[in-house]
Amino acid sequence: MHRWTSCRTVVTEMQAARLRTFTERIGREFVIGVEDFGHGALLLAESLFWILLGRWWQQPVRLRAMVREMMEIGVMAIPVLSILAFANGAMMAMQGIYTLREFGAESQVISGIATSVTREFGVLIASIVVAGRSGSAIAARIGTMQMAQEIDALRVMGVAPVRYLVSPILVASLLMMPTLTILSNLMAILGGGVISIMELHISLGTYFDRVLSVLEPGDLWQGLSKSLVFGVLITLIATGNGFNASGGAEGLGRATTRSVVLCISAIVVADMMFTFFLII
Amino acid sequence: MSAQPNHSRDSVIEVSNLVTYYGRHKVLDDVSLDVASGEIMVIMGGSGSGKSTLLRYLLGLHRADSGVVRLFGRDINTLNSREWMGLRRRMGVAFQGGALFNSMTVGENVRMPLREHTRLDENTMRIMSRMKLEVVNLAGFEHLMPSQLSGGMLKRAALARALVMDPALLFFDEPSAGLDPVVAADLDNLILRIRDAMRVSIVVVTHELESAFKIADRITVLDQGRILMTGTVDEVRNSDIARVRNLLSRTCDEQLVDTDDYLQRLTGGTD
Numbered sequence: 201m202h203r204w205t206s207c208r209t210v211v212t213e214m215q216a217a218r219l220r221t222f223t224e225r226i227g228r229e230f231v232i233g234v235e236d237f238g239h240g241a242l243l244l245a246e247s248l249f250w251i252l253l254g255r256w257w258q259q260p261v262r263l264r265a266m267v268r269e270m271m272e273i274g275v276m277a278i279p280v281l282s283i284l285a286f287a288n289g290a291m292m293a294m295q296g297i298y299t300l301r302e303f304g305a306e307s308q309v310i311s312g313i314a315t316s317v318t319r320e321f322g323v324l325i326a327s328i329v330v331a332g333r334s335g336s337a338i339a340a341r342i343g344t345m346q347m348a349q350e351i352d353a354l355r356v357m358g359v360a361p362v363r364y365l366v367s368p369i370l371v372a373s374l375l376m377m378p379t380l381t382i383l384s385n386l387m388a389i390l391g392g393g394v395i396s397i398m399e400l401h402i403s404l405g406t407y408f409d410r411v412l413s414v415l416e417p418g419d420l421w422q423g424l425s426k427s428l429v430f431g432v433l434i435t436l437i438a439t440g441n442g443f444n445a446s447g448g449a450e451g452l453g454r455a456t457t458r459s460v461v462l463c464i465s466a467i468v469v470a471d472m473m474f475t476f477f478l479i480i
Numbered sequence: 481m482s483a484q485p486n487h488s489r490d491s492v493i494e495v496s497n498l499v500t501y502y503g504r505h506k507v508l509d510d511v512s513l514d515v516a517s518g519e520i521m522v523i524m525g526g527s528g529s530g531k532s533t534l535l536r537y538l539l540g541l542h543r544a545d546s547g548v549v550r551l552f553g554r555d556i557n558t559l560n561s562r563e564w565m566g567l568r569r570r571m572g573v574a575f576q577g578g579a580l581f582n583s584m585t586v587g588e589n590v591r592m593p594l595r596e597h598t599r600l601d602e603n604t605m606r607i608m609s610r611m612k613l614e615v616v617n618l619a620g621f622e623h624l625m626p627s628q629l630s631g632g633m634l635k636r637a638a639l640a641r642a643l644v645m646d647p648a649l650l651f652f653d654e655p656s657a658g659l660d661p662v663v664a665a666d667l668d669n670l671i672l673r674i675r676d677a678m679r680v681s682i683v684v685v686t687h688e689l690e691s692a693f694k695i696a697d698r699i700t701v702l703d704q705g706r707i708l709m710t711g712t713v714d715e716v717r718n719s720d721i722a723r724v725r726n727l728l729s730r731t732c733d734e735q736l737v738d739t740d741d742y743l744q745r746l747t748g749g750t751d
Contacts, residue, residue: 257562258597344582353579356539357593358568360561 239444240436243362247370247435250363259360265368273334273369274376278383281329285384288325289317289391297399307400310407311414313392318415322385323423324471327430330373330380331463335438338369339459342442343452351443366439373431381427385420426474433466490516491553492649492681493538498547500537507533509705511547517648520675520682522692525702526727534702535653535685539573540564551649569597572642572680576653578634580626580641586613587622590641597645612640615677616670632663636670643674649681650674656688668694689728693717701727 254260296309342365345351354361393407438459445455493515500508508530515521525531536542537549540556549556551567559567580589590609594600600608613619616636621629629637635655642650655671656664668691675682686692692699692713699716701708703723709716716724 258565348577348582349575349579350581352536352539352541353573353575353581355541356568356571356573357596358565359596 236440240440243366243436243440243443244370244432246360246362247366250360250367251371254363254367259363261363261367261371265364266371269368269372270376272337273330273372274380277329277333277380280333281326281380281384282387284329285322285325285387286391288321289313289388289393290395291391292316292321292388293392293395293399297395309400310392310396310410313389313396314411314414315419317388317392318385318419319422320471320475322388323381323427323430324467325388326377326380326384326427327434327467328464330377330431331434331438331467332460334373335434335460335463336456338435338438339442339445339456340452342439343445343455346443346445347448347452361443366435369439370432370435373435374428377427377431378424381423385423422474422478426471429470429474430467433470434463437462437466492517492551493521493683494548494550494553495534495538496548496550498534498537498544498549500533500542500545502533507705508537511702511705511707513700513707513710515649515681515683517681518675518679519697520671520684520695522696522699523683523685523702524687524689524692524699524727526687528704529702530705531685531687531702532653535651535683538683539571539651540568569593569645570648571651572645572647572649573651574635574638574642574653574655576657578626578638580634580637582626584626585622586618586624586626586629586637589626589637590622590644593641593645609640609644612644613637615643615674616640632659632667635659635667639670639674643678646678647680650683652682652684654686655684656686656691664688664691665694671695703727 250257250259251261292313293309296312297306300306300308300312342351345365351361351365354364389408389411393404393411396402396407397404441455441459441462445451447454491514493513495514496512498508498511499506511530511534513521513523523531523534537544538551540549540551543557552570554563554567556564556567580586581592584592587606587609590612591605594605594608598605610619610622613622616639618633618636618640621633621637626634626637639652642652652671655667659667671682671684672695674680684692684695693716696713698710698712700710701716701724708721708724709719711719717728719725719728
């Protein structure tokens with residue numbers, strides 16, 4: 201009897217210990233999350249400060265750096281983005297026509313493509329492409345600099361690292377994300393158009409007339425305003441992960457992976473919240 | 481310019497009672513030292529002695545938990561960012577691995593401080609950067625990328641970048657680490673030449689005895705976060721402090737093991 205009680209005590213103690221470790225882990229993860237959020241907010245505030253007031257503090261954000269980032273984030277993403285957006289538009293048209301055919305309403309696919317692409321999918325594809333390409337590249341670049349003491353070198357030279365490294369990226373993504381979103385919209389609608397021509401036997405002119413008659417400025421604005429928010433998210437997550445990288449090559453790999461995963465998750469979650477507040 | 485009194489006209493660095501922590505671990509404990517104008521001060525100590533940490537605090541990369549660091553007579557904790565920037569233009573730093581920007585050529589790296597802090601035209605900047613590269617014997621290498629340089633060349637290029645603003649105070653982190661003896665000796669001569677030619681105060685952090693004895697005016701010996709002694713080369717050589725002698729003769733000291741303590745550590749502190 202006595203032995204049985206002591207056995208039970210051991211089991212409950214082990215369970216309690218396991219529960220404690222579990223809750224501790226949740227707590228620690230939560231604190232890391234709050235820390236990351238605070239770090240991101242500080243990065244945003246500081247980089248906006250340098251963009252707006254840097255000139256008066258003899259720390260201007262250089263045009264050359266901004267143009268370089270715009271090339272890297274925006275222009276270089278054009279080929280892959282065009283292909284992905286076109287394919288996605290074509291896919292939506294195929295699925296839409298297949299589903300709507302059951303109701304004999306396949307011609308309605310055009311309005312479906314037009315609104316969902318401009319409100320949702322155009323910007324989503326553009327941001328995922330930028331997150332995948334630049335989210336990892338930026339984190340890797342800043343992480344390498346951090347480990348090679350280049351960030352320290354900047355600071356002791358009297359150059360604010362955020363002004364030199366983050367502000368140009370922020371400007372570039374604020375300008376390039378809407379531009380890429382417009383391109384993504386066009387390519388996706390074109391992709392849907394090619395399928396519609398074949399399946400619905402209409403001309404490309406008629407297709408575009410129908411698209412334009414369905415679209416309202418509000419649809420475009422929805423996508424474009426989201427693109428700005430996503431641009432800011434990508435910049436902060438990628439640069440933040442870069443600055444926090446430590447632990448050699450393995451740490452760098454971890455930072456880049458974390459950067460891409462967090463960028464894409466943040467985009468999708470933010471997109472859902474946007475849609476919730478804009479539509480409902 | 482400054483509201484603070486100039487504590488000592490001759491000291492470029494004054495550290496008093498600096499205490500720093502890494503988490504709960506005390507890294508530097510009551511460190512005080514001063515560096516006179518025009519002198520070469522070598523901060524020496526083994527791995528984990530806290531010498532690199534001390535350097536980071538001297539550079540203002542961290543805030544001291546307690547104690548005061550004064551550069552050019554000014555308490556660095558009270559400086560605003562604009563004043564800091566003014567001060568940093570008078571300092572040059574050559575980091576251990578060079579810390580050259582990998583995306584730029586050697587020449588662009590050396591020109592970077594000029595580009596950020598002056599309004600000189602491109603041609604003048606080019607001439608100035610070439611002059612500094614001449615000083616460190618790297619003339620003709622300005623178009624190479626840092627990844628194309630050898631270890632010794634990287635350190636010399638970093639030195640050129642640190643010198644380009646004609647600083648009054650130069651920091652050099654581990655100049656001889658990872659270099660063969662000939663190249664290391666070459667770098668030591670270069671440091672002495674620079675001090676004589678430019679009248680700059682130099683702080684060198686190193687664990688190499690030979691190099692320290694060759695270049696130092698004074699040596700500060702750090703051990704486990706505390707200063708063992710500060711003195712001239714001869715004073716350090718003839719010191720009768722046991723741990724300094726150990727460091728010089730490269731013997732490790734016996735650590736007495738407390739059995740209870742040892743068992744407690746192994747069992748993780750549980751009974």
